[in-house]
Amino acid sequence: MSQETSPSEPEAQETAVETARRQLERAAAHLDVDPGVVERLKHPTKVHQVSIPLKRDNGETEIYTGYRAQHDSVRGPFKGGLRYHPEVSADECIGLSMWMTWKCAVMDLPFGGGKGGIVVNPKELSSDEKERLTRRFAQELRDFVGPMKDIPAPDMGTDPQTMAWFMDAYSMQQGETIPGVVTGKPPVIGGSYGREEAPGHSVAIVAREAIDYYDWEIEDTTVAVQGFGSVGANAARSLDEWGAKVVAVSDVNGAIYDPTGLDTRDVEGHDERPGMVSGYDAPQKLGNEELLELDVDILIPAAVGNVLTAENANDVQARMVVEGANGPTTTAADVIFEGNDVPVIPDILANAGGVTVSYFEWLQDINRRQWSLDRVNKELETQMLKAWNAVRREYEARDVTWRDAAYLVALSRVAEAHDARGLWP
Ligand SMILES: NC(=O)C1=CN([C@@H]2O[C@H](COP(=O)(O)OP(=O)(O)OC[C@H]3O[C@@H](n4cnc5c(N)ncnc54)[C@H](OP(=O)(O)O)[C@@H]3O)[C@@H](O)[C@H]2O)C=CC1
């Protein structure tokens, strides 16, 4: 299997788009796909860049940059989150939009991939400022989004409230209420029950299936989770509820560690009280780097990208990595994990519960009929198991990594759709 990066070479900082392209090339080498199609899929269809003026509470005006990358729409409208973070860039949005294409395809959802965001630290804005920023962003993106065009959702630094503002601003511009323009809204305005918990819950479902696949016992499984936000907290809490021992969790300031197991319901998450994870009274405090190297069965990186690299992959003692974040593992780290027989269950499968429940929300909006939480969770479980089994079959049949197996499922579906539509080359 050819690789561009070997573990012995020092690793240059890899951008999300570079990682995504390398992963695509690697998967394409296993399939009989038109090279023209693969080449096309290394590039986004469009990337929109907008300037967003914001009048701060002190009366000064600042200009922020926002992006929306639209990767591929052969299977349906572009779909993917909006991230508010100081490190958002066009390249990052493109890479993340590529991952959304594969994520939607691996789940067999009728969507393509999109991703966007604003270069901003949301912690430095008041709630009123965030609202004004979001409304103006929606106005700038108005021509490019819509329920049948491109449907944003929450990601890092955004939440159901952000989606409510976005939906309201868009609806006011269009002159009618259009709930389906975004997903991840509060249920009272057309959001789906269970969407907030879904990406973390799907990480837990996939971890549970992997535990079973390797004949481990969930009660004997120890888990460390980096990031205790929407994804990390919900993954930790579901696994905790099912009997696994969650020994460490972290926020941006650091980690807490209890080898006897944390009560994950007692630790307040990012949305409940930002910054309170590292302030929790636990037996030991660790740095985020130390958390990644703990001697646990499962490591779940669920914060930012590129945290598992050539520099630390050999120090990772976990027996398995389940990716909660998008793109937490660099190409070089992937090679090291493969060499060390550490299975890495990829983001495009593990955290795909978020976009899956977004799809349920989109259906609910179209039909103007809300599903119960019980129905959402049952259908999510069914979809996750279907996707897990499709990926497992490729993994077993082809002797590839879990990431390659997920890509093979996704790329075959996207390539078949391109063939069927006859778009190019
Ligand atoms: N939200 C969603 O629907 C989905 C999100 N994802 C991905 O999951 C990841 C997390 O997203 P989400 O949970 O929504 O984000 P949130 O903003 O809800 O939470 C992020 C968490 O990560 C912590 N964090 C931020 N930076 C760092 C850092 N440098 N080191 C360690 N911890 C850090 C934050 O700490 P603090 O609280 O102190 O800020 C917070 O606990 C992202 O990669 C995102 O793309 C994937 C699928 C769906």
Ligand SMILES: O=C(O)CCC(=O)C(=O)O
């Ligand atoms: O729910 C969605 O549309 C996408 C969520 C997201 O951005 C992701 O899965 O990375």
